[in-house]
Amino acid sequence: MKRDNFGSKLGLLAAAAGSAIGLGNIWKFPYVVGENGGAAFILVYLLCIALIGFPLMMTEFAIGRFGQANVVDSFKKIKPNTPWFITGILSALTPFLILSFYIMIAGWVFTYIGKYATGAISTVAPADLANYFTSTAGNATGAILSSLIVITVTAFIVIAGIKEGVEKYSKILMPLLLVLLIVLMFRSLTLDGASTGVNFLFKPDFSKLTPESFLEALGHAFYSLSLAMGIIITYGSYVKKDQDLTSLSLQVTIADTVIALLAGLVIFPAVFAYGFQPDAGPSLIFITLPAVFESMPLGSLFGLLFFSLIGIAAITSTISLLEVVVSFVNERFNISRNIATFTSASVIFLLSIPSILSFSTLSEFKILGMTFFDLFDFITAKITLPLTGLLICIFAGWVWGAKNVLKEVYGDKEISPILFYLYSIIIKIIAPLSIIAIFLHSLNII
Numbered sequence: 001m002k003r004d005n006f007g008s009k010l011g012l013l014a015a016a017a018g019s020a021i022g023l024g025n026i027w028k029f030p031y032v033v034g035e036n037g038g039a040a041f042i043l044v045y046l047l048c049i050a051l052i053g054f055p056l057m058m059t060e061f062a063i064g065r066f067g068q069a070n071v072v073d074s075f076k077k078i079k080p081n082t083p084w085f086i087t088g089i090l091s092a093l094t095p096f097l098i099l100s101f102y103i104m105i106a107g108w109v110f111t112y113i114g115k116y117a118t119g120a121i122s123t124v125a126p127a128d129l130a131n132y133f134t135s136t137a138g139n140a141t142g143a144i145l146s147s148l149i150v151i152t153v154t155a156f157i158v159i160a161g162i163k164e165g166v167e168k169y170s171k172i173l174m175p176l177l178l179v180l181l182i183v184l185m186f187r188s189l190t191l192d193g194a195s196t197g198v199n200f201l202f203k204p205d206f207s208k209l210t211p212e213s214f215l216e217a218l219g220h221a222f223y224s225l226s227l228a229m230g231i232i233i234t235y236g237s238y239v240k241k242d243q244d245l246t247s248l249s250l251q252v253t254i255a256d257t258v259i260a261l262l263a264g265l266v267i268f269p270a271v272f273a274y275g276f277q278p279d280a281g282p283s284l285i286f287i288t289l290p291a292v293f294e295s296m297p298l299g300s301l302f303g304l305l306f307f308s309l310i311g312i313a314a315i316t317s318t319i320s321l322l323e324v325v326v327s328f329v330n331e332r333f334n335i336s337r338n339i340a341t342f343t344s345a346s347v348i349f350l351l352s353i354p355s356i357l358s359f360s361t362l363s364e365f366k367i368l369g370m371t372f373f374d375l376f377d378f379i380t381a382k383i384t385l386p387l388t389g390l391l392i393c394i395f396a397g398w399v400w401g402a403k404n405v406l407k408e409v410y411g412d413k414e415i416s417p418i419l420f421y422l423y424s425i426i427i428k429i430i431a432p433l434s435i436i437a438i439f440l441h442s443l444n445i446i
């Protein structure tokens with residue numbers, strides 16, 4: 001059977017950038033920047049993505065393109081009859097687990113889109129917005145229904161294939177995301193007092209940089225670039241041989257970073273202009289920003305645009321997560337793409353229920369002191385992600401070999417000795433050691 005391919009460079013870029021640009025760019029990056037010395041932290045982050053994120057993305061694309069198969073078979077093709085395919089299994093497991101709670105969060109976003117569209121949220125007093133969010137997340141039936149909608153929409157796109165599904169919709173959604181972002185940024189930057197927010201984001205303060213900031217920057221670079229979760233390997237398997245993987249990786253990395261900075265220019269000028277405190281995560285999106293919108297003229301409209309922006313960012317990420325699982329089930333078990341999508345989506349949906357109920361019926365049910373949601377988040381973010389990242393570096397640097405990786409990246413082009421040396425040292429030593437540091441730090445060991 002002939003494998004599907006991305007039809008155009010732009011489509012591929014839209015899909016890969018669509019995966020990279022997600023909730024992390026909007027609810028995390030700008031805040032982390034502001035808290036860690038603004039432009040000083042941005043410099044550190046740029047260093048991390050240039051030195052580690054970008055080479056790793058190139059490596060993952062190369063593994064997938066060489067393998068021309070799902071994550072597990074790609075490893076098998078490169079090193080047959082060795083246990084390295086386990087890295088592929090881990091790479092498929094992570095998106096499977098992440099999706100189970102990512103669809104819940106995306107479901108909250110879509111619920112808020114509905115509340116803005118119908119005007120329901122404008123009747124809530126600003127002081128009640130926190131309770132309003134708790135009761136939205138705590139409404140099990142509503143949350144299950146909205147997750148079902150998210151996974152259904154995702155499955156509908158994935159089932160159509162790479163060219164006719166993933167690529168086609170990314171090419172529509174990503175420009176829309178950019179337009180929304182620019183409109184919102186313009187609104188935010190023209191508010192009185194916007195400059196406090198701009199200063200919060202960009203004013204360099206090197207005294208706020210701590211050793212932790214470095215680990216924070218690196219950890220975020222991995223998550224934000226969708227590394228170590230099978231996505232880039234899987235998308236790489238659909239990239240044609242004549243496509244330049246260096247420029248592709250560079251473009252995705254730049255797009256992801258620029259969008260994250262623009263998101264900061266949407267959020268913080270408005271937050272400060274209306275006298276709110278900066279924040280990150282769900283409370284920023286679902287509590288602080290709705291309060292900001294309530295203070296703003298035409299706030300309901302801007303609220304609707306903002307939540308649509310996040311909705312798009314989330315859907316292009318869920319598509320990429322589901323594609324990893326579907327291509328694995330489809331090819332490994334020789335099941336048609338339709339059935340593979342339907343089965344994977346159904347299992348993921350069922351698995352989302354315990355996470356959803358962590359905010360209502362099962363809120364007191366703890367495993368190792370964590371609710372289901374916290375546990376799934378912990379297992380992926382703190383265990384399987386760094387472990388997969390580490391294994392990929394060891395595999396690429398020491399097993400498959402830096403030379404072979406670069407041969408896949410550059411084809412027949414001559415590879416300069418400096419480039420070879422630089423890449424080797426990064427993939428064999430710098431990247432694995434950094435991942436080990438993040439891993440130990442996130443488990444509070446260092």
Ligand code: PHE
Binds near residue numbers: 020022223224320
């Ligand atoms: N890279 C995405 C972000 O920055 C996160 C993501 C996570 C994407 C999981 C896909 C899968 O938010």
